[in-house]
Amino acid sequence: MSPSLIESVRTSADAATPKMRSDTPDVSAGEAWQRLIDYQLIEWGSNTHQFEDDGIEPPSRDTVRLAIRLAETLRDAGFPAPNNAVPDTNGGIVFERREKNVVEVFHVWDDGTIDYQRFHGTRLIERRPL
Amino acid sequence: MDSGSELVEDDELLYRRVPASMGWYDPATGVLHSEAFGPHKTRDATGLSVTRAKYKSMEEAARGQPGKSYFVAVLRAGDLRQRGIDVVPRPVLPSGHRDPAHAELSDLNSALRKADQTLERQRMLANELSLRVEGPFTTPGDGTG
Numbered sequence: 478m479s480p481s482l483i484e485s486v487r488t489s490a491d492a493a494t495p496k497m498r499s500d501t502p503d504v505s506a507g508e509a510w511q512r513l514i515d516y517q518l519i520e521w522g523s524n525t526h527q528f529e530d531d532g533i534e535p536p537s538r539d540t541v542r543l544a545i546r547l548a549e550t551l552r553d554a555g556f557p558a559p560n561n562a563v564p565d566t567n568g569g570i571v572f573e574r575r576e577k578n579v580v581e582v583f584h585v586w587d588d589g590t591i592d593y594q595r596f597h598g599t600r601l602i603e604r605r606p607l
Numbered sequence: 608m609d610s611g612s613e614l615v616e617d618d619e620l621l622y623r624r625v626p627a628s629m630g631w632y633d634p635a636t637g638v639l640h641s642e643a644f645g646p647h648k649t650r651d652a653t654g655l656s657v658t659r660a661k662y663k664s665m666e667e668a669a670r671g672q673p674g675k676s677y678f679v680a681v682l683r684a685g686d687l688r689q690r691g692i693d694v695v696p697r698p699v700l701p702s703g704h705r706d707p708a709h710a711e712l713s714d715l716n717s718a719l720r721k722a723d724q725t726l727e728r729q730r731m732l733a734n735e736l737s738l739r740v741e742g743p744f745t746t747p748g749d750g751t752g
Contacts, residue, residue, distance in 0.1 A: 530626045531671040532650050563630045566645040567720070573640070580730075586721070587648070599730040601723050 509558030611698030611707025617685030654711030
């Protein structure tokens with residue numbers, strides 16, 4: 478997850494969805510990221526058993542730590558906070574932000590890889606590893 | 608009654624169980640997350656499980672781990688096929704047990720779980736093909752049901 482790749486994601490995303498642009502630091506977005514980190518991700522890391530269910534793998538502590546690092550990086554880079562963050566079926570974590578018909582996703586996979594994905598409706602129009 | 612190996616008809620309704628604990632469905636907004644249709648890396652080797660409504664009630668389809676709650680997303684087989692998602696009967700489970708209600712979306716499977724098309728199909732299922740979401744239904748705990 479290099480800063481240059483994060484920057485390139487921002488440049489690309491901003492070009493296509495100008496409303497999500499964040500040229501100046503957005504205090505409320507920063508606060509939203511911090512709430513996500515403090516009240517959701519840290520809680521998940523300390524209690525991974527809450528997601529144990531039929532056929533579901535809870536995120537490991539390493540995956541939660543990686544998601545926290547990603548959230549901090551995106552917060553510091555001025556990205557808008559996601560609308561939601563959920564675990565996936567396999568122990569990964571997904572940050573998702575919807576803006577009208579455009580959905581941006583940061584997916585922390587269970588193997589430690591991270592994808593940026595952008596959808597227009599249900600169509601995947603951009604995907605790159607971070 | 609059929610054995611469950613007969614073709615899934617286009618007008619058949621299908622149920623997909625969605626664990627409430629995962630936050631994949633928000634009843635306040637009605638938003639169903641695409642992760643509700645994410646294949647497991649090993650358990651969905653031949654496809655994503657769904658339940659045929661002709662064999663089981665919604666409450667039965669929602670049954671999972673004792674004490675846990677589940678929503679149920681309702682789908683129609685023909686709608687899925689129109690969008691390129693196949694539905695196949697799979698009455699014999701990997702464990703060897705028979706369940707005539709068990710069917711699979713064979714295009715969404717473990718091997719393809721990270722494929723672009725799988726991510727798009729998950730989103731189609733959540734945003735466009737789910738007719739409604741019902742529940743939550745709580746699976747009775749041990750000794751209570």
